[in-house]
Amino acid sequence: MLILTCPCCGAEADETELASGGEAHIQRQGPESTDAAFEAYLFQRKNPSGVHFERWRHAFGCGKWFHAARCTRTLEVFGTYTAQSLKPPKWILDRIRKRRPDWAGPLP
Amino acid sequence: MTGLEPEPVPEGEVPRQRFVPESLPAPDGGPGTKPNSGTSVMRVATPGMITLRGRIRSEPIASAVRKAIGIDIPEPRRILSVDGRSLAWMSPDELLILTPLGGSGSTIAALSSALEGQYALLADVSDARLCFRIAGPSSRELIAKGCPVDLSPEAFSPGDFRRSRLGQVPVALWMPDPGQFMLLCFRSVSDFVEHWLQNAAQGEFSGYL
Numbered sequence: 001m002l003i004l005t006c007p008c009c010g011a012e013a014d015e016t017e018l019a020s021g022g023e024a025h026i027q028r029q030g031p032e033s034t035d036a037a038f039e040a041y042l043f044q045r046k047n048p049s050g051v052h053f054e055r056w057r058h059a060f061g062c063g064k065w066f067h068a069a070r071c072t073r074t075l076e077v078f079g080t081y082t083a084q085s086l087k088p089p090k091w092i093l094d095r096i097r098k099r100r101p102d103w104a105g106p107l108p
Numbered sequence: 109m110t111g112l113e114p115e116p117v118p119e120g121e122v123p124r125q126r127f128v129p130e131s132l133p134a135p136d137g138g139p140g141t142k143p144n145s146g147t148s149v150m151r152v153a154t155p156g157m158i159t160l161r162g163r164i165r166s167e168p169i170a171s172a173v174r175k176a177i178g179i180d181i182p183e184p185r186r187i188l189s190v191d192g193r194s195l196a197w198m199s200p201d202e203l204l205i206l207t208p209l210g211g212s213g214s215t216i217a218a219l220s221s222a223l224e225g226q227y228a229l230l231a232d233v234s235d236a237r238l239c240f241r242i243a244g245p246s247s248r249e250l251i252a253k254g255c256p257v258d259l260s261p262e263a264f265s266p267g268d269f270r271r272s273r274l275g276q277v278p279v280a281l282w283m284p285d286p287g288q289f290m291l292l293c294f295r296s297v298s299d300f301v302e303h304w305l306q307n308a309a310q311g312e313f314s315g316y317l
Contacts, residue, residue, distance in 0.1 A: 008200050009184050014256035017272055060273040062199035 004056060007080045008064035021055030024067045025087055025106075046107045049073050051096055053088055053106065056080075069096060147244030149305040151298075152290075154239055156212030158205040159198075160219065162228030169226055176222035177205065177215060187269035187282045196269045196282065204233075204280075238298040240305060242289040249313035251281065251289060254304060259316040261286075275304050 002015040022045065029041035046052070052072045057065045067085065069078040069092050078096045081089055088106060096103055162169050170181045179195040181203070182188045187196040193215070194206040207215045212232050220230055242250060248259045254274045258264065266283040273279060277300060280292040293301045 009197075011185060011270065011272075012258070016256055060278045061271045064199060 002070070002075055002077070004066075004068050004070075004077060004080050006058040006061060006064070007066050007082055008058065009062040011058070011061050013058055013061055017058065017060040019057040019059040021057055021065065024053040024055045025085075027086075048107055051078070051100060051103055051106075055083065071100075147242065147246040147250055147309050149250075149302070149309050150241045150243070151302060152239045152241045153209050154234060154237070155209060156207035156215065156232075157234045157237060158207070158212055158216055158219070159231045159233045160203040160205060160228060161201055162223075162226065164197075164201060164203050169223065169228055172222040172226060173203070173219070176218040182269070185269055186267055188267075189284070196280070198271065198280075236295060237292045238295050238301075240291040240293070240301065242291060242305065243287065245287065246313045247287065247289050248316040250305065250308050251291070252316035253308045253311075253313075255279070255281070257281070274301060277301060 004013055004015075004018060005011070006013050026041065029037045033041070050071055050073055052070060054068050054070065055065060056068050057063070065083040066080050067083055067088075068080045069088060070076060071078070076099070078099065079092050081092055093105075160173070164170065164173075164181055173195070174180060177190075177193055177195070179188050179190050179193065182195055182197045184197050184200070187194055189195075192208045193211075196204040196206065198204050205215060205219075212234050216230055216232055223230065244250075248261075248264075251257075251274070252259045255272050257270055257272045264270065264281075264283070266285055269280065269282040271278065271280045274291070274293070277293060277297040279301065282290055284290055291301070291305075
């Protein structure tokens, strides 16, 4: 069972109270982008076995989106942070490196 | 024949597990269940309800609400009640104002004049939701059967307000006083919620975690 603390309302939300929004920090590619960049933006998603950054929505609670950093292998949750961030904040990265010293950093 | 006997299994096949609803009690309690111990589920007269959306933590809106209904903006996931009116924190930009029956019109009038010139939305949503009262010694256990919330007295007590789900539908919970819950749900699913709660009230109780 996955339990994430919603950073918008502070509730400890069970997985069944949340709606998954897939990978976080995807940058939109507009009409000026190359075909390859647009294809990657639309279709190509990371699927790591380990540390992953995801979007979640507290669907049955306050209704807000947020980001979560967790391990897909162990379900360990490193933290949740605001959806208004373009990349993982430093305190999340520090916390992950403390727990996973051999982690290579976010996938490119 | 009760219709619950297992089907004959052909030679060499693994018997299929079949759901036998033995945990559902007979209406009179039935064997193997604890008595209801006086926990009751009641549909209560729907209070007047008003949604206020906007920057609810900002000083202009907070002071306008204080002036109009005399209640401070509650902390996240809290509810404040003064003189029969309550103010519940719904989300970072949404409040629910509960008024006595039929009192939403005058409250909306007072709020909209206090919020004059502010960027905020007021809507009378009295008909959107219904209210249930769950009272009795096992009310925490009853709600915990379908609600993924820590309902132990240390984690949830009067003053707390939690939006979550019951079964598969969204609800909001709070405790007007110890030993009694109020549960808000959308009107369209209120029959489902009522049957769900009544069914849960007949069964056994196993804890609130």
